[in-house]
Amino acid sequence: MTPAEQVHPFELPHRMRGLQPTLIRQFFERALPDSINFGLGEPDLPTPDFMRQEASRVALEEQNGYTSHPGIPALRDKIAEQYPHLNLPRTGVVVTCGSQEAMTAAFLCTIDEGDEALLPNPSFPAYDACVRIAQGKPVYYRMPAGRDFGFDIEEFKKGITPRTKAAVVISPSNPTGRILTPDDLQQIAEALEGTGIWLLSDEIYSDLYFGERPRSASEFYGKTIIISGLSKSLSMTGWRLGWAACADRELINAIQVLHGFTTVCTSAITQKASLLAWTDEAEAAKKHARDVYKSRGEFLVDLFDKEMGLHATKPEGAFYSMLDVRSLGDDIDVAEKCLQNRVITVPGVAFGDEGKGFLRISFCNTEERMTEGVRRMKEVLLD
Amino acid sequence: MTPAEQVHPFELPHRMRGLQPTLIRQFFERALPDSINFGLGEPDLPTPDFMRQEASRVALEEQNGYTSHPGIPALRDKIAEQYPHLNLPRTGVVVTCGSQEAMTAAFLCTIDEGDEALLPNPSFPAYDACVRIAQGKPVYYRMPAGRDFGFDIEEFKKGITPRTKAAVVISPSNPTGRILTPDDLQQIAEALEGTGIWLLSDEIYSDLYFGERPRSASEFYGKTIIISGLSKSLSMTGWRLGWAACADRELINAIQVLHGFTTVCTSAITQKASLLAWTDEAEAAKKHARDVYKSRGEFLVDLFDKEMGLHATKPEGAFYSMLDVRSLGDDIDVAEKCLQNRVITVPGVAFGDEGKGFLRISFCNTEERMTEGVRRMKEVLLD
Numbered sequence: 059m060t061p062a063e064q065v066h067p068f069e070l071p072h073r074m075r076g077l078q079p080t081l082i083r084q085f086f087e088r089a090l091p092d093s094i095n096f097g098l099g100e101p102d103l104p105t106p107d108f109m110r111q112e113a114s115r116v117a118l119e120e121q122n123g124y125t126s127h128p129g130i131p132a133l134r135d136k137i138a139e140q141y142p143h144l145n146l147p148r149t150g151v152v153v154t155c156g157s158q159e160a161m162t163a164a165f166l167c168t169i170d171e172g173d174e175a176l177l178p179n180p181s182f183p184a185y186d187a188c189v190r191i192a193q194g195k196p197v198y199y200r201m202p203a204g205r206d207f208g209f210d211i212e213e214f215k216k217g218i219t220p221r222t223k224a225a226v227v228i229s230p231s232n233p234t235g236r237i238l239t240p241d242d243l244q245q246i247a248e249a250l251e252g253t254g255i256w257l258l259s260d261e262i263y264s265d266l267y268f269g270e271r272p273r274s275a276s277e278f279y280g281k282t283i284i285i286s287g288l289s290k291s292l293s294m295t296g297w298r299l300g301w302a303a304c305a306d307r308e309l310i311n312a313i314q315v316l317h318g319f320t321t322v323c324t325s326a327i328t329q330k331a332s333l334l335a336w337t338d339e340a341e342a343a344k345k346h347a348r349d350v351y352k353s354r355g356e357f358l359v360d361l362f363d364k365e366m367g368l369h370a371t372k373p374e375g376a377f378y379s380m381l382d383v384r385s386l387g388d389d390i391d392v393a394e395k396c397l398q399n400r401v402i403t404v405p406g407v408a409f410g411d412e413g414k415g416f417l418r419i420s421f422c423n424t425e426e427r428m429t430e431g432v433r434r435m436k437e438v439l440l441d
Numbered sequence: 442m443t444p445a446e447q448v449h450p451f452e453l454p455h456r457m458r459g460l461q462p463t464l465i466r467q468f469f470e471r472a473l474p475d476s477i478n479f480g481l482g483e484p485d486l487p488t489p490d491f492m493r494q495e496a497s498r499v500a501l502e503e504q505n506g507y508t509s510h511p512g513i514p515a516l517r518d519k520i521a522e523q524y525p526h527l528n529l530p531r532t533g534v535v536v537t538c539g540s541q542e543a544m545t546a547a548f549l550c551t552i553d554e555g556d557e558a559l560l561p562n563p564s565f566p567a568y569d570a571c572v573r574i575a576q577g578k579p580v581y582y583r584m585p586a587g588r589d590f591g592f593d594i595e596e597f598k599k600g601i602t603p604r605t606k607a608a609v610v611i612s613p614s615n616p617t618g619r620i621l622t623p624d625d626l627q628q629i630a631e632a633l634e635g636t637g638i639w640l641l642s643d644e645i646y647s648d649l650y651f652g653e654r655p656r657s658a659s660e661f662y663g664k665t666i667i668i669s670g671l672s673k674s675l676s677m678t679g680w681r682l683g684w685a686a687c688a689d690r691e692l693i694n695a696i697q698v699l700h701g702f703t704t705v706c707t708s709a710i711t712q713k714a715s716l717l718a719w720t721d722e723a724e725a726a727k728k729h730a731r732d733v734y735k736s737r738g739e740f741l742v743d744l745f746d747k748e749m750g751l752h753a754t755k756p757e758g759a760f761y762s763m764l765d766v767r768s769l770g771d772d773i774d775v776a777e778k779c780l781q782n783r784v785i786t787v788p789g790v791a792f793g794d795e796g797k798g799f800l801r802i803s804f805c806n807t808e809e810r811m812t813e814g815v816r817r818m819k820e821v822l823l824d
Contacts, residue, residue: 068606068637071553071575075694077702079510082544100506113500113710117493122679123483127462155538155681155704162703166574170454172553187702191549192454223451229453255449294707296505298538298681319460320545321538325708326495383448 073191073288080183082406085393090400094421094431096265097402099232101377102422103350106343109292113331122326129153129301130329137301141284142436143277144305152314155324157262157287157300159317164283164302167312168224168256168275169194176217176225176255180207180380180409182232199223200412206371207234207380207412211245218249225250225352228260229272233409233418235355237272237374247279256309257282262300263376265291265344267354272375281306283313288335290376291344298329299335351377354421354428361432362419366440369420377421380406384415386439393417399438401431444676456574463566463681464791468776473783478806480785482615484676484760485805489726492675496714505709510701512536512684513712519719520684522805524667526660535697538707540645540670540683542700545571546687547666550695551607551639552577559600559608559638563590563763563792565615580605583795589632589754590617590795594628601630601632608633611643613758614653616792616801618738620655620757630662639692640665645683646759648674649736655758664689666696671718673759674727680711682718734760737804737811744815745802748822753802760804763789767798769822776800782821784814 069075086097116122133153138146154160158404161184169175171191174391177185179198199217201207220300227246229238238246250257259282276282287300304310323329334340342356355373362368362381370379381403383392389405396403396417406413421428452458469480501504511517514531521529537543544567552558552575560568562581572579582600584590601608610629614619621629633640642658644664659665670683688691706712717723738756745751745764753762762785766775772788779786779800789796804811 068551068639070550070691070695071556073553074699077695077698079701081700083510104504110500114497117496117500117710117714121487122445122677124678155542155707158705159538159703167453167457168451170456173454177605184702191699191702193607194678256451294477294505295507296706298704298706298708310454312453312460315460315462316457316574318462319567320542320683322541323679324538325681325682325711327500327710328708 073193075188077187082183082404084183085402085404089402090397093400093402094427094434095402096280096419096431097404098422100295100421100422101290101347103293105293105297106339108334108339109294109331111327112334113327116327116330120330125323125326125329127323128314129323132281133299133329135217136333137303140236141274141276141303146303146305149307150305150310151301151303152310152317153324153329154300154317155321156298156300157260157285158184159321160285160300160302161185161258161260162191163313163316163320164258164285165189165224166316167309170223172233173223174219174221174394176222178226178228178231179411180406180413181226181231183226183408185226185354194223198410201234201236202385202414203416206345207231207236209238209242211242211249214246216256218253222253222255222386224256224258226258227275230263230267231367232263232376233378233404233406233413234371234380235373235376235378236371238269240273243273243275243278246275250279250281250292255281259284263285263290264347266351266377267375268348268355269374283309288332292335292340293347298324299332300402351421354423355379358419358421358424358428361428365432366436379421380413380416381419383417389413389415389417392439395438399434401434447805455542455578460570460573465566465787468780468785468787471780472785475580475779476783476785477810477817478785479802479814480787481803481805483678483805484673484730486676486730488676488680489722491717491722492677492714495717496710499713501712503713508706508709508712510706511697512706516712516716519716520686521801524657524659524686529686529688532690533688533693534684534686535693535700536707536712537683537685537700538704539644539672539681540668541567542704543668543685544568544641544643545574546696546699546703547641547668548575548577549699550571550692553606555604556606557602557604559597559605561609561611561614562794563616563789563796564609564611566791568609577606584619586623586795586799590614592618592621592625594625594632597629598632601636601638604652605636605638606737607639607641609641609643610658613646615646615652615759616757616761616787616789616796617754617763618759618761619754620650623656626656626658626661629658633662638664642667644669649731649734649760650755650758651731651738666692671715674728675718675723675725681707682711682715714745734804737806737808738762741802741804741811744811748815749819762802762804763796764802765798766800772796772800775822778821779818782817784817
C-alpha cells in the first residue's frame with residue numbers, strides 16, 4: 059500500500075468544525091433595498107476630518123513598509139499612557155488588525171484544548187467562535203433579562219470551575235448598552251482573585267458612554283487583558299486599529315509572537331494616522347460622538363415606548379438597546395417580520411438565550427430614519 | 442475546597458509553548474547604526490505613485506467602514522481573474538491582512554492536532570511556527586544545497602506519510618531565489634494525486650521573476666491553496682493586502698469564516714486603492730521592479746565572485762541569493778562577524794539545516810550600497 063492509499067479523506071480540523079457565519083450576518087444578507095438599518099454594529103458618523111487628512115498625507119509622503127510587529131513605538135506609548143494605573147511599558151501593548159484580532163489572540167494564548175472560557179449571556183457571538191477555534195468550551199454567565207441585563211455576581215460565580223482559564227467582560231456592552239459599575243468590577247475581581255483566571259476586558263466601546271466614564275476591569279484585577287481600539291469612538295471600523303494591553307509580560311509576549319505570525323502588523327498608514335487619536339481634536343470628536351449617541355438613544359427608547367408601548371433598555375453606552383418584544387412572539391419571527399417590512403434588526407437570541415424575546419436595536423441612524431423605522435415596525439407588528 | 446483553590450497555575454496553551462521570534466528578528470534587533478542591510482525581506486523601491494495618490498483620495502473622500510469580510514467584491518473579482526485556469530468564482534477568494542494571515546489561516550484550516558505538514562528546507566521560518574500554532578508537526582523535504590537548492594522530487598516524496606495533510610511550495614523562493622519548473626510542479630502533482638493532501642502554494646514573489654514567468658502550482662494540482670498578495674511586487678509591505686484563493690468551496694469557506702473571526706477585514710483604504718493593482722500602470726511598476734532586481738541580483742552575485750571568490754546562487758526571482766560561506770566557518774559566526782562590521786545578513790540555518798554554511802543575502806539595495814557592503818564583508822572575513 060502506498061502512503062497515498064492510507065490517507066483518510068479530508069475533514070476540516072476540529073477547531074473549524076461547525077463554525078458558521080453569525081445569525082447577524084445571515085439577517086443582513088437578506089435585507090431588502092431601502093431598509094432602515096437598526097442592525098448596524100458600526101458608527102454612521104464620518105471618520106473625523108483631521109484623521110482622513112493625516113492618512114492622506116502619510117499615504118502620499120511616507121514610504122509605508124512593515125512596522126515593528128507589535129506596532130509603531132510612539133503609538134504603543136500613547137496607548138500605554140491611556141492606562142496610567144497599570145504603569146505599562148511600551149512592551150505591554152500590541153497593536154492589532156482591529157480589536158477582533160486582539161480578542162482572538164487573547165483566547166488562543168489563554169485557552170488550551172478542553173479549557174473553559176466564561177462568557178456573558180447575551181454577548182457578541184464572536185467570543186463563542188474564538189473559544190471554539192482555541193478548542194475550548196464556552197460557558198455562560200447570565201446577565202439577567204429580568205434585571206435589564208444588569209450584572210449579577212452570583213451568576214458569574216456559578217460559571218467558574220477548575221477548568222476555567224479565561225472570563226470575558228464587556229463594558230459598555232454589545233448588545234445591551236449596559237455598563238459594569240465599579241461595584242460590579244470589584245465583585246468580579248474578588249471572585250477571580252487567586253484563581254489564575256485571565257480576565258479579557260473588551261473595552262472597544264469605552265469612549266462611548268452617556269453618564270460616568272466606565273472604569274476598566276484592569277483597575278480592579280491584575281490578570282486583565284485589555285482589548286480595545288479606535289473603530290467605534292472615532293468611526294474607524296474599516297481602518298483596522300485595535301490593541302491588546304496587559305501588565306503580564308509572559309502573556310503579552312505570547313500575544314505579540316502570535317500576532318507576528320498571524321498578521322505581522324496592521325496597516326502602517328492607519329497606524330501613523332492614529333497617532334492623532336489622543337489629541338484635543340480627537341477628544342472633541344469622541345465627545346461629539348458621545349453627545350450624538352446619547353441623544354439618539356434617549357430619543358429611540360422614548361419612541362418605542364410612546365409609539366409601540368414597548369420597553370427598551372436605557373443605554374448607558376455604546377449604541378445599542380435591547381427592545382423587549384416578548385409580548386409580540388418569538389424574536390426571530392418578529393425580526394423576520396420587520397425584515398420583510400424593510401427594517402433590519404437582530405434577534406436577541408443571536409447573542410445567547412438570555413436575549414430571547416428581545417431585539418438588539420442599534421441607533422447608528424438619524425432621528426428621521428429612526429422615526430421611519432419605528433413607523434414601519436409598528437405597521438407590521440401592531441397594526 | 443473552593444474552585445479557586447483547585448485551579449492549576451497558568452501555563453501557556455500547548456500551541457504557544459516554545460514559539461519564539463525568528464532568528465532573523467534577533468539579528469536585526471542587534472544591528473549597529475549605519476549598517477548595510479542585506480537582511481531585508483521587503484522591497485526598497487517606493488510604493489508606486491498612482492497607488493499612493495489613490496489611497497490618499499480614498500482616505501479623504503470616502504467613508505471607510507467595514508468591508509465585506511472576505512473583501513471588496515470588485516477586488517475579489519480582479520484577484521480571481523488572475524487565475525484563469527481555475528475559473529474561480531468571487532467566493533473562491535478571501536482578502537487578508539497580508540499574505541501571512543492567509544498562510545496562517547490555510548494551516549489552521551488543514552492541520553489538526555498531530556497532523557503533519559511538509560515544508561521546504563530551507564524555507565521561511567513562519568511556516569514552522571504556523572504549523573505549531575495549529576498543533577501539527579512540521580516535516581521537512583530538502584532542497585539540496587548541493588544542487589544550488591533546486592527541487593528534488595525524491596526528497597519531497599520521502600516526507601509524505603499517512604499523517605501528511607498539507608505541503609508547502611514557494612516559487613520564487615524565500616530564501617533561495619529559485620523557481621520551481623513546470624516539470625517540478627508536474628512531479629509534485631503526480632506525487633500528491635489521490636492523497637488528499639492540500640498544497641499551500643506561496644506565490645507572494647510570483648511577480649518578481651527574471652526569466653520565464655513562474656507557473657502556479659494550481660495549474661498542476663487541484664487541491665491547491667494559493668497564498669499571495671501585493672506586498673513584494675508593488676512595494677506595499679506595510680499596506681497589508683494579501684489573499685487566499687482556492688477552487689475548493691469547503692476549504693475556502695473555512696478560511697473565510699476563520700478570517701471573519703480573526704481580523705474581520707483588512708484596511709478598507711488599502712483594499713480600495715488596491716483595485717488599481719491590475720492596471721497598465723501597475724504592470725509597468727511590476728516590470729520595473731523585475732528589471733531592477735534582476736540587474737541588482739546579477740551585479741551582486743558577480744561581486745561576491747570577483748571580490749571574495751564566493752559562490753552565490755543565481756537568483757531566478759524574488760530578491761534573495763544564498764551565499765556559500767562554508768569555506769569561512771559556521772554561518773552564525775560569519776553573520777555575527779558581518780554584523781559587528783555593520784553588515785546585516787541572515788545565517789542560512791535560520792531557514793533550516795539545509796541552509797547551514799550559507800547566508801541569505803537580500804538585494805533590496807542600490808549597487809553603491811551593495812558594493813560598500815561587500816567591501817565591509819571582505820574586510821572582516823578575508824583580510
